[in-house]
Amino acid sequence: MRICLISPPSPELIEPLSFPPLGLLYVAALLDEHDLTICSIDAGDQIPKDSDIYAFTCATTQVPWVKGEILRIKKTNPNSFIIVGGPHPTMTKQSLGADCCFIGEAEVSINDVVKEQQRGIVFGEKPEKLDNFPFPKRDADFLSKYYHYLAGKRTTSMVTSRGCPFNCAYCCGVNKPVRFRSPLSVYKEARQIKELGYDSIVFYDDIFTLRNQRLKKMCDLISQLDIQWKCLSRGDLVDKEMVDWMVKAGCIEVSFGVESGSQKMLENVNRHVKTADSIKAIRMCNDAGLRTRAFFIIGLPGESWESIEETRRFLLKAQPTTFNLSMFMPYPGSDIFEHKERYDIEFDKSLILEHPEELWYQRKFDEYTCLVRTSAMTSEEILKTRKQLSEEFEEEERYWERKDDK
Numbered sequence: 001m002r003i004c005l006i007s008p009p010s011p012e013l014i015e016p017l018s019f020p021p022l023g024l025l026y027v028a029a030l031l032d033e034h035d036l037t038i039c040s041i042d043a044g045d046q047i048p049k050d051s052d053i054y055a056f057t058c059a060t061t062q063v064p065w066v067k068g069e070i071l072r073i074k075k076t077n078p079n080s081f082i083i084v085g086g087p088h089p090t091m092t093k094q095s096l097g098a099d100c101c102f103i104g105e106a107e108v109s110i111n112d113v114v115k116e117q118q119r120g121i122v123f124g125e126k127p128e129k130l131d132n133f134p135f136p137k138r139d140a141d142f143l144s145k146y147y148h149y150l151a152g153k154r155t156t157s158m159v160t161s162r163g164c165p166f167n168c169a170y171c172c173g174v175n176k177p178v179r180f181r182s183p184l185s186v187y188k189e190a191r192q193i194k195e196l197g198y199d200s201i202v203f204y205d206d207i208f209t210l211r212n213q214r215l216k217k218m219c220d221l222i223s224q225l226d227i228q229w230k231c232l233s234r235g236d237l238v239d240k241e242m243v244d245w246m247v248k249a250g251c252i253e254v255s256f257g258v259e260s261g262s263q264k265m266l267e268n269v270n271r272h273v274k275t276a277d278s279i280k281a282i283r284m285c286n287d288a289g290l291r292t293r294a295f296f297i298i299g300l301p302g303e304s305w306e307s308i309e310e311t312r313r314f315l316l317k318a319q320p321t322t323f324n325l326s327m328f329m330p331y332p333g334s335d336i337f338e339h340k341e342r343y344d345i346e347f348d349k350s351l352i353l354e355h356p357e358e359l360w361y362q363r364k365f366d367e368y369t370c371l372v373r374t375s376a377m378t379s380e381e382i383l384k385t386r387k388q389l390s391e392e393f394e395e396e397e398r399y400w401e402r403k404d405d406k
């Protein structure tokens, strides 16, 4: 069977060729016995005309392009079978015109879907023991289309767990509940990545430090590989001992989803992390010699002049090495999108459903859009204060990324 796997373009990203589409590479590994082509549209690959099956991965921002391509393939190759999977179909159950709309993770069910050409909405059975399934298909030719440097070293991405146990109201929360791979399986995949010529890994787990003893075992094993890495954590899920293990194992950077400096706002969006814990965690990592990055979302429900000021004070106190101020975008499937009446926020739901491309919050470097307003701030005010806050701290940022990472 000729199967073409398609990674749609990501014009919303400033550097779309930083990381390969991991989800699709997992699907590729599962379908390995077929005649496979993997197309990265961002890398300029052309979709073959004569495939038997076309399988798209799709995030919400990619919907208009995917819909258009499905329509085109239906005309030019009407006998082919088209599948769409990934975060958007999983959150919305929208088929976008495909024959099969695949919900959830591919591991257990994708081969049956392909063999039986199952039509309509198909719910993928949850893979429980992740160790039983193959690593992503990291074909060297395909990987060479992507490049990312972390502190001067060529870097690629990997995940060691699925899902997360929390329910933040702004998050799409795909691939729940949380499941972990064994430290040994993580080590073997990291070793394979090293053998492919990478000395550096970004762990894209939602929260890499979720389980203390598992982290210790992973660090013990990873330290044998002499690689550098970075990961995501939470202010309440890291302590000094864990940081020491991580440093010894080659960790150079930890990112924290702080989201806001206002405790009240965090509680409003069901993010139960104390700002004091985030400050403590960032400073602890700084002291251990790690680079720290704090992610904030401006424009969450209840955003006000006061909460912006609290975010400003947070930055002054925590002093992360760098930070990102992204704009809040309500994604279908998140609690805020589905139940906006419960939150202090306004946005046009039908506009987002009809034009999901509007959810690109950053059109170009430093060019942001805002689709929301709160009782205290208009969209324009949210945009303006985001920019002001960013400019105020730009001078203080050390900007290691731009200096070192090219």
Ligand code: B12
Binding pocket: 009, 010, 012, 013, 019, 020, 021, 022, 023, 024, 026, 027, 055, 056, 057, 058, 059, 060, 061, 062, 083, 084, 085, 086, 087, 088, 090, 091, 102, 104, 105, 106, 107, 110, 159, 163, 170, 171, 172, 173, 174, 175, 204, 205, 206, 331, 332, 333, 359, 360, 361
């Ligand atoms: C790493 C990551 C990124 C990276 C790299 C993306 C990449 N090229 O890999 C960066 C930073 C670039 C990024 C950017 C964005 N991201 Co992002 N990202 C993630 C993150 C943390 C991990 C993705 C991952 O690799 N998961 C591991 C793999 C194994 O899981 P998976 O991709 O879901 O794949 C499985 C299934 O979905 C399914 N599957 C996937 N594709 C297909 C295809 C077929 C045919 C089938 C059958 C099955 C199938 O099988 C796979 C194996 O089980 C997720 C959160 C998460 N935990 O998943 C958010 C997430 C995917 N991102 C999200 C968002 C919103 C974005 C941005 C839009 C943000 C922005 N800038 O505005 C952009 C859009 C980028 C894009 N066009 O895809 C949302 C998606 C929401 C949505 N409804 O689309 C998520 C879910 C975060 C969240 N919790 O809200 N992201």
Ligand code: SF4
Binding pocket: 164, 165, 166, 167, 168, 171, 172, 173, 206, 257
């Ligand atoms: S934002 Fe992070 S912690 Fe919150 S539900 Fe999503 S992945 Fe989990």
